[in-house]
Amino acid sequence: MINLRDKGAEIWERANRPQRVLMAISFIAMAAALPFLGGTFLNTPIADYQSVLVYPIAMFVLMAIGLNIVIGKSGLLDLGYVAFFAIGAYTMGLLGTRTSLNTWEILPIGIAMAMFSGIILGVPALKLRGDYLAIITLGFGEIIRIVALNLEVLGRSGGIIGIPTPPPIFGIEYAFDSHRIYYWTLLIIILFAIWMVRRLSVRRAGRAWESIRQDEDAAELMGVPTFKYKVWAFVLGASVGGAAGVFYASKTLFIAPDNFTLQISILILACVVFGGMGNIWGVIAGAVILGYLPDRIRFLSDARLLVFGLVLVIMMNLRPDGLLPRKKREKALPNKDSNKDKS
């Protein structure tokens, strides 16, 4: 089967620096131009195209990139990813309505809160075998929701209303319905997350995660401090989830425990699995497709979770590497004798 990811990587590796810059810029420009692509054809039955771009698409992409660090890069099955999203969102909700801090000031606080809970949960949980980690994180996700449901300060089932929008930056206003502005802001956060993941992947941390995912015992015996790197992966994933949560709350202006169910964790997991665990472009493609299609196709919108469940079963059994699998191919070797490998 042809491997798009490898084709892309090959083109990228063969390009020189100016060509790469050009490619990156045109990619970003294309992503930024998406809101203008518009037209009513792309509207979904419940929302118009531009708002769909913000939620679910861009939001899913961001969270999928975060979860991918945990599950795709280092092979840790986190079923409670929604917890970090919720922690970010409630941090925004609480501080936004009760203090004079604005969204940009709360963003780092929300990220820090998510990372902190990542450590609290991760340090003990990451000592356990992989499938127990899955159950513990699953429980954690539910606990956060139940706590929100039962604590007065968090508004119980009513949640928190009247969360402020972000204040203008450089004179750009964040009106409730200026979807484009929200989209571009999210795009910047997403680009930052991509940069972070790519940067880490090619260096020491990336190799450590990769070795842990493939054979953790061998990694430890080769001197990799596996536990430390697992905690790092978990906490970095949490930070992205937290950032997404802060921004989500500041966009919807209203949050409630119902927004943070187990299903969200599974949705994001499905995006990662569908696109191709471990490969950031696959994960992005997965999130775009699974974020958009079930909403667009009317008869699917009630059955979207069912579709996601099917996606998980089918992908795992038939194409466990996803749409765009992680690296399969060996590096392009432009300046070496290319006939050598023909044996």
Place this chain on the structure above:
Amino acid sequence: MSTSILSLKNVTMRFGGVTALNDVTFDVKEKEILGLIGPNGAGKTTVFNVITGVYQITSGSIEFQGKSLAGEKRYKITRSGIARTFQNIRLWGDMTALENVMTATDTHKRSGLVGGLFGSPISRKEEKRDKKRAQELLDFIGIGEYADRLARNLPYGVQRRLEIARALGTEPKLILLDEPAAGFNPAEKVELAKVIRKIRDAGYTILLIEHDMSLVMKVSDRVVVLDFGQKIADNTPQKVQDDPRVIEAYLGVPEDAS
């Protein structure tokens, strides 16, 4: 006289009812090649597992360069200077040969995650240095040309040797080789014997598990024999070969035809 780098004293390892090692005592001396032999199931791999911290011994003590390894974390044992290969190859198949070795050389980096993220000068310099070092090791073992191939696509013999290169990547003083010639043909075995001597000549100490008698006897300075978890001989290759207890231990078990 050369000093001992690793010493096992009265080491016993039990798994439930099975006693895999029973009161085993021996030393590994600096810069020697010590052969560790015995019939299948004698407890050889278990010796490697208790040294590298995979299992905690039931009783006894293990000291490396005068320091007890009891309760030490596995990666710290490796970092203190003990590296191993695996009897059943355990490379990271989705990484290239070079990356496999680099993951091991990373062990001695100073730069961490944050440095890597922002491309700090230390991190960049170390990355370059390690890449060079990893390539050197691959060349040293004689598989340099495979650097950019994925480990799982490599021929079997190359994978076995890559395991050795990866272990060397951790900059060990003592290297534990678990049946490095398993599945090799005679020509490959001769080749491997050369590599093992070359490693020793480069200043490493080697503890070698091997089934092929002629190979062990040829390269080892000394041989320890295990049978049913007990040490039954510890002597020069020549003396071990003539030891009646060793002959008896091996007579019951048909030679592995490999």
Place this chain on the structure above:
Amino acid sequence: MIGNFLDQFWSLTFGGLSLGFIYILIALGYTMVYGVLRMINFANSEVFMVATFATIIIVRDVYNFTQTSEYATGFRLWLILGTALLASMVVAGVLSVLIEIVAYRRLRRMNSGILAPLISAIGVSMVLAEAVRMMTDSRPVASPRAMEKSFIGKFFDADIRLDNTIIIFAAVILLTLLLAFVNKTRLGKAIRAVSMNGNAAKLMGINIDGVVSITFLVGGLMTGAAGFFYVLKYENTSFSIGFELGIAAFTAAILGGIGNIKGAFYGGLALGLLETYASFFLGTQWKAVTVFVVLVLILYTKPNGLFGEAMTQTRA
């Protein structure tokens, strides 16, 4: 508060015990599969959920009970309860076997590690839960009451309820049968052989796929019985019941030590009682949290449970 607790101690205890037996039966669905495959059978919770619906369908649609029907008595009552129990068990057993074939078997053959079957199982759970949600319009479904919940006696001051009594007795009978099956029959011995050492069992010529199917069948039968007992006790169900009870039963399995039947027994009883007492003091909304805290505490402090194997241990 404490005074109230002492007043109600025995009635809470009876309720807790019958809940405990429900947990035991579901926990068996996790523990037996874990014993044989070393894998968390994540979809077992939805097998339970489907079984609760099977019970309701039998009582409501086959025997045409409505909320206002007269209670059944005598032979007819036992016939209804018997068919409902049997139907739930069979539905759950068959479903469980099917899930193994569809979602796990291929991955097991590919030797795909821990993650892939788990994700596949999550997918199956999602599909089952969502399919039922859509069929029930996301609403809980009440079961008509076929049996009068009479009090059949007193123990100290506590009334002994008929449904709790039936659950405890029937569950004990089922567990006895299960133990006899595992210890006495050839198939049961094959299951134990595979649990102890899969490779050796394979070498001895045991058909692993067959044993795995039987294990899922037996685990499913027990889980199905739990579905029936649950409806008998609580008289309603919903598409999301699997998640709630599933994680509690899984906790019970871990508490006793996952992978062995004795562990499921003690773990289930302990958790049933603990949860019932804790709900009395804290309120039922914190029930899930209590269970989770128990789970976390065991995993962190005594990961082998009371009787189980080590879970953090790795091999090299």
